[in-house]
Amino acid sequence: MHELSVTTNILNLALEKLKEQELTQIHSISLKIGVMQGYEKQWMQHFFERLSKGTPAEGARLEVEIVPITFRCRDCGCEFAFDAHGTDDCSCPGCHGISYEMISGKEFSIEQMEAS
Ligand SMILES: [Zn+2]
Structure with a gap:
């Protein structure tokens, strides 16, 4: 269940940021996570809800955007998505x-945090 530790890290980062900016309440956090990271959005939201109880992030929305795998061709510059359930043809x-x-x-970043 690696979502638990990653969600703990995100919450800690967000709380630190909140303190730095001298704010008191987090309203929402937006994340951008590559599908290769293998995190389940539902689990992260579930853990976030539990972990944030009693902190300034309680009740905040955790928005997770899962970024699909895309490739860029070195020859023609064409960008295309990787379809794991498609054919064997991966040219x-x-x-x-x-x-x-x-x-x-493969990305993993906190895109935005709303706080006041
Ligand atoms: Zn090409």
Whole structure:
């Protein structure tokens, strides 16, 4: 259940930020997480609700945007999504090349925090 520790870290970070800005209440936190991280949004929200009880983040909304895996072709610059349930053909849809790099799917960031 690795969502528990990551959610604890996010909450601690948010509370620290709140203190730094001399604010008292967190209203919402928005996260951007690549699908490769393997976190379940529902679990994070569930843990957040539990962990934030009795803290200035109690009642805050935790918004999680799961970012899909996308690649960019090194040959033609075409960007395409990785479809794990698709066919075995994983070549570039533009030029059918197989030289490409992952450009999203591994990120993990706090995009925004609303507090007052
Ligand atoms: Zn290509």
